[in-house]
Amino acid sequence: MPLKDTALFTMTGDRMRWLTQRQRVLAQNIANANTPGYQAQDLRALDFRQALRETQSNLPLETAQGASFAAKTSANAYKVQDNRYPYEVTPDDNAVIMEEQVMKLGQTQADYQLATRIFRKYTDLYKTALGSNGQ
Secondary structure (H helix, E strand, C coil): CCHHHCHHHHHHHHHHHHHHHHHHHHHHHHHCCCCCCCCCEEECCCCHHHHHHHHHHCCCCECCCCCECCCCCCCCCCCEEECCCCCCCCCCCCCCCHHHHHHHHHHHHHHHHHHHHHHHHHHHHHHHHHCCCCC
C-alpha cells in the first residue's frame, strides 16, 4: 500500500491543510481589526470522527470485474463561519478581539507543528519498515 493511501497520512494531510486555511482566516481577521462592522470569522472545526469515517470509507474496494469504487471527499471540510457570540464588540460594531486572534494563531501554529511531527515520525517508521533505516 502506498504511503499516501494510509489513513494516518491522509488525516494528517487534511489537518495540515485545515490549519493552513485557518491561519489565512485568522490573519484576515487581524487585518480587518479596525474595519467598522467587521465580524471575526473562523473555520468550522474539523470533525475527527467524520474524517476517520471518510478515510475508512475511502479504502480501495475491488469489484467483481476488477474496477475500483470512486473515493468520497468532503466538500464542506473548510467552511468559514462567523463568530456567533462575540466576547466583545467595539462601538463601531467591530467584533475582532486582537488578543483572542493572536491566541488562536498561536494554537494553530502549535497544532501545525504537532501535525508535522506526526507526519515525520510516521514517514520515518514507514522507511524503517521498508529497510532504509529512516534515511
